[in-house]
Amino acid sequence: MTDQSSQSQAETQKADAALVRDIADAVAERDIRWLARTLRRMHPADAADALETLPYDEFEEAVELLGEDLPSEILIELRDSYREGAVEMLPDQAVAQALDELDSDDATTILEDLEEDRRERILEDLAPVDRAELERSLAYEEETAGRLMQTEFVAVPEFWSVGETIDHARGLGAELPETFYEIYVVDPAHRLLGIVPLAALLRQPRDVKLEDIMHDPTTTLTPDLDQEDVAFQFQKYSLASAPVTDHANRLVGMITVDDMVDVIQEEHSEDLLALSNVSSADASDTVFETVKARVPWLAVNLLTAFIASAIISVFEGAIEQLVALAILMPVVVALGGNAGSQGLAVAVRAIATRELDGASARRTILREVLAALINGLIIGAGVGLITVFWFNDLRLGIVIAAAMLATFLWAGLSGILVPLTLKRLGADPAVASSVFVLTLTDVMAFFTFLGLASLVLL
Amino acid sequence: MTDQSSQSQAETQKADAALVRDIADAVAERDIRWLARTLRRMHPADAADALETLPYDEFEEAVELLGEDLPSEILIELRDSYREGAVEMLPDQAVAQALDELDSDDATTILEDLEEDRRERILEDLAPVDRAELERSLAYEEETAGRLMQTEFVAVPEFWSVGETIDHARGLGAELPETFYEIYVVDPAHRLLGIVPLAALLRQPRDVKLEDIMHDPTTTLTPDLDQEDVAFQFQKYSLASAPVTDHANRLVGMITVDDMVDVIQEEHSEDLLALSNVSSADASDTVFETVKARVPWLAVNLLTAFIASAIISVFEGAIEQLVALAILMPVVVALGGNAGSQGLAVAVRAIATRELDGASARRTILREVLAALINGLIIGAGVGLITVFWFNDLRLGIVIAAAMLATFLWAGLSGILVPLTLKRLGADPAVASSVFVLTLTDVMAFFTFLGLASLVLL
Numbered sequence: 001m002t003d004q005s006s007q008s009q010a011e012t013q014k015a016d017a018a019l020v021r022d023i024a025d026a027v028a029e030r031d032i033r034w035l036a037r038t039l040r041r042m043h044p045a046d047a048a049d050a051l052e053t054l055p056y057d058e059f060e061e062a063v064e065l066l067g068e069d070l071p072s073e074i075l076i077e078l079r080d081s082y083r084e085g086a087v088e089m090l091p092d093q094a095v096a097q098a099l100d101e102l103d104s105d106d107a108t109t110i111l112e113d114l115e116e117d118r119r120e121r122i123l124e125d126l127a128p129v130d131r132a133e134l135e136r137s138l139a140y141e142e143e144t145a146g147r148l149m150q151t152e153f154v155a156v157p158e159f160w161s162v163g164e165t166i167d168h169a170r171g172l173g174a175e176l177p178e179t180f181y182e183i184y185v186v187d188p189a190h191r192l193l194g195i196v197p198l199a200a201l202l203r204q205p206r207d208v209k210l211e212d213i214m215h216d217p218t219t220t221l222t223p224d225l226d227q228e229d230v231a232f233q234f235q236k237y238s239l240a241s242a243p244v245t246d247h248a249n250r251l252v253g254m255i256t257v258d259d260m261v262d263v264i265q266e267e268h269s270e271d272l273l274a275l276s277n278v279s280s281a282d283a284s285d286t287v288f289e290t291v292k293a294r295v296p297w298l299a300v301n302l303l304t305a306f307i308a309s310a311i312i313s314v315f316e317g318a319i320e321q322l323v324a325l326a327i328l329m330p331v332v333v334a335l336g337g338n339a340g341s342q343g344l345a346v347a348v349r350a351i352a353t354r355e356l357d358g359a360s361a362r363r364t365i366l367r368e369v370l371a372a373l374i375n376g377l378i379i380g381a382g383v384g385l386i387t388v389f390w391f392n393d394l395r396l397g398i399v400i401a402a403a404m405l406a407t408f409l410w411a412g413l414s415g416i417l418v419p420l421t422l423k424r425l426g427a428d429p430a431v432a433s434s435v436f437v438l439t440l441t442d443v444m445a446f447f448t449f450l451g452l453a454s455l456v457l458l
Numbered sequence: 459m460t461d462q463s464s465q466s467q468a469e470t471q472k473a474d475a476a477l478v479r480d481i482a483d484a485v486a487e488r489d490i491r492w493l494a495r496t497l498r499r500m501h502p503a504d505a506a507d508a509l510e511t512l513p514y515d516e517f518e519e520a521v522e523l524l525g526e527d528l529p530s531e532i533l534i535e536l537r538d539s540y541r542e543g544a545v546e547m548l549p550d551q552a553v554a555q556a557l558d559e560l561d562s563d564d565a566t567t568i569l570e571d572l573e574e575d576r577r578e579r580i581l582e583d584l585a586p587v588d589r590a591e592l593e594r595s596l597a598y599e600e601e602t603a604g605r606l607m608q609t610e611f612v613a614v615p616e617f618w619s620v621g622e623t624i625d626h627a628r629g630l631g632a633e634l635p636e637t638f639y640e641i642y643v644v645d646p647a648h649r650l651l652g653i654v655p656l657a658a659l660l661r662q663p664r665d666v667k668l669e670d671i672m673h674d675p676t677t678t679l680t681p682d683l684d685q686e687d688v689a690f691q692f693q694k695y696s697l698a699s700a701p702v703t704d705h706a707n708r709l710v711g712m713i714t715v716d717d718m719v720d721v722i723q724e725e726h727s728e729d730l731l732a733l734s735n736v737s738s739a740d741a742s743d744t745v746f747e748t749v750k751a752r753v754p755w756l757a758v759n760l761l762t763a764f765i766a767s768a769i770i771s772v773f774e775g776a777i778e779q780l781v782a783l784a785i786l787m788p789v790v791v792a793l794g795g796n797a798g799s800q801g802l803a804v805a806v807r808a809i810a811t812r813e814l815d816g817a818s819a820r821r822t823i824l825r826e827v828l829a830a831l832i833n834g835l836i837i838g839a840g841v842g843l844i845t846v847f848w849f850n851d852l853r854l855g856i857v858i859a860a861a862m863l864a865t866f867l868w869a870g871l872s873g874i875l876v877p878l879t880l881k882r883l884g885a886d887p888a889v890a891s892s893v894f895v896l897t898l899t900d901v902m903a904f905f906t907f908l909g910l911a912s913l914v915l916l
Binding site: 177203265345375442 | 501503624627628630631632634635636637638639655656657659660661662663676692693694695696697698714715716718719720722723726727729730731733734735736739741743744745748749752753755756757759760762763764766767770771774777778781783784785786787788789791792793795796797799800802803804806807808811813814818822825826828829832833836837840841844896900904
């Protein structure tokens with residue numbers, strides 16, 4: 001980043017701080033009109049940011065004050081925990097109004113936040129058409145294309161011309177979805193025939209028929225498709241939006257790229273946290289939520305750590321005779337663990353980006369084992385040399401170098417095979433991989449080092 | 459994922475395998491016509507996938523055979539390492555043709571792959587206008603908005619009407635950029651006045667003036683802005699594209715969301731790998747590249763591991779007297795390390811998603827310390843109890859529980875403070891954090907456990 005941009009960033013932050021203070025003052029003075037007007041004038045994402053910067057109790061007060069005057073575009077931009085809190089504070093009528101104003105995918109997100117009976121009550125107050133649509137969306141499983149898609153899109157018959165399509169759009173005016181990048185061409189049974197990007201529509205004379213300029217759908221997204229697969233297709237084909245069709249190829253919805261960017265962020269965060277044994281994390285987590293997300297994995301680790309201790313205790317006699325073993329144990333374990341997590345991170349990333357499908361898996365396993373062999377030889381030699389100079393014991397140096405090499409090979413092999421196996425079994429390769437690999441590596445490290453030492457040195 | 463979708467996925471993979479065999483056969487038989495026709499008929503992203511599935515020498519052969527018949531859209535869809543290889547194989551004329559056909563951001567990517575003197579030679583053969591444009595793009599630093607933007611966009615004066623704009627677009631026809639989602643409104647000095655999304659253009663009667671329907675730019679992207687900041691704004695404001703302006707607010711380029719999705723993936727991968735001490739990774743890495751990406755960090759870890767050993771050696775006497783200490787050491791270190799990497803992963807993720815700016819940092823530090831205290835009490839009690847039962851020694855149990863608690867507090871504090879400090883110093887918080895935090899935690903773990911044991915037990 002250049003100096004200039006960080007300077008302007010600092011200025012923006014200062015301005016933001018002043019604004020947040022003004023908002024806090026308005027909440028304290030219960031100045032609803034100023035608050036509503038100011039928020040409405042900001043970009044919803046910026047307004048949501050400003051509200052989230054308030055202490056949580058002031059945030060709740062602001063939401064309570066605003067009620068129906070809280071723009072629904074701001075509500076949907078709030079982080080999960082704040083949005084859930086806001087929905088809880090708002091009266092039923094304000095929630096119903098937000099459901100009415102928002103696109104169906106955003107409305108579904110709000111509905112997900114509601115408790116069962118409150119959801120029923122609010123749904124009953126909606127227009128029957130809207131209600132049926134939202135209930136259909138909610139019927140799809142979470143984290144699928146069905147949940148992410150909006151049911152607002154533009155679909156026209158294939159025999160229409162460019163001119164007719166533009167006139168039709170002008171006629172609908174504000175009834176059109178707020179944001180769309182392409183028009184879907186359908187047959188009378190609402191089956192998807194093709195796609196006309198708006199840029200292509202603009203390029204063509206009025207009398208050209210849509211069927212002559214439409215292109216085949218690049219993707220086949222069905223409502224039950226996992227959101228990760230949807231995001232993968234958006235990235236692969238550089239899409240801004242894509243149609244969702246049911247199993248009879250009938251057009252049922254549209255997914256836009258902004259939702260996919262969120263999915264990609266989410267999946268990445270999950271992988272990163274899972275590899276570090278955290279089950280979930282959010283900036284607004286309480287201490288209790290933080291503990292709950294971490295203690296279970298620490299408890300698992302507690303058990304595996306004692307397995308390692310049990311291995312060491314087998315060699316109690318050897319350690320009593322040669323305390324250097326106790327001094328050097330952590331070196332073998334730390335380096336083996338590091339090699340294991342290196343391989344693991346590479347494997348989890350490659351699985352997530354679909355680089356380990358089919359034939360390339362075998363090549364990757366071979367590469368990891370060879371790399372582990374070379375790393376083991378280099379680092380093993382280094383550890384061996386330091387040990388020889390420190391303890392003035394050639395045999396101890398050879399033992400630790402050999403143990404290092406064996407541990408590296410084992411770490412390299414388990415670092416790639418454990419996540420691949422979990423993936424084949426249908427499990428998430430990021431979750432649990434780390435505990436497996438590191439436990440296996442620890443056990444291997446202690447066993448080879450202490451075992452070899454017992455055989456050779458005593 | 460449902461059974462049905464994984465079944466259809468398996469079918470797709472089978473079809474792909476057959477296609478890849480056909481492509482390999484065509485390469486062997488030097489059937490250039492079939493090869494070019496088949497690749498051209500596929501989506502460029504699929505064609506690139508198919509080519510990447512070939513063994514690398516067959517891939518090179520295919521590129522050599524095709525030469526100028528390799529569609530430039532496929533070239534740009536290849537993974538970095540394959541694209542670099544292909545550009546090297548292609549004759550100058552084919553590269554020049556690709557530069558001519560591609561949008562400027564993609565053309566810049568190809569130019570980056572070329573060696574200095576070959577780049578000069580090829581640029582000289584281009585039309586002067588194209589050449590000047592590409593040289594300007596290359597002058598921006600890597601990983602900035604200037605490198606990612608394309609100089610092809612649609613800009614019109616504010617006094618134009620909707621109808622005039624559509625007629626203008628029709629007149630340009632194929633000269634328009636392939637993909638765009640919005641039209642930029644500029645003054646005679648080419649300064650950006652506003653944005654009209656294509657969907658908004660479509661909604662309006664022909665005689666409406668653009669100045670009446672344009673909205674203010676949501677973002678201010680300058681060519682020198684870091685790509686991570688650009689991606690953050692795309693995500694925050696749910697953008698499909700955004701204008702880039704120079705410091706005089708003159709419109710100089712356009713960035714589209716597909717490039718931002720790639721940036722987000724890239725930055726995430728970097729964080730994930732950096733936290734696991736891998737400097738880079740690619741599916742097509744050779745064994746040598748893999749070793750080169752990992753050995754330096756292992757060497758750093760080797761030194762820090764011996765620091766931990768040095769701490770242990772200070773307590774040599776204590777271990778000789780009580781071998782249970784050697785048996786239990788790994789438990790304290792493993793759990794402390796786990797707690798440290800949990801906190802670290804949460805902090806690195808929160809920094810990446812800008813959740814740790816300003817006031818929330820203090821709150822987060824407090825939360826991490828409190829969570830560490832509670833986790834330390836719970837896990838410390840567990841470890842203490844197991845120790846008491848195993849070694850039948852109450853005092854040893856109390857010592858290890860106390861050491862556990864101290865280590866957790868230390869791990870929690872360093873897990874959040876180290877990445878935050880690196881960030882404030884302008885360094886990447888993911889890189890090096892892990893080595894710092896885990897070394898600090900290891901040292902603390904050995905020191906408190908062995909130190910307390912020496913004081914209390916001996």
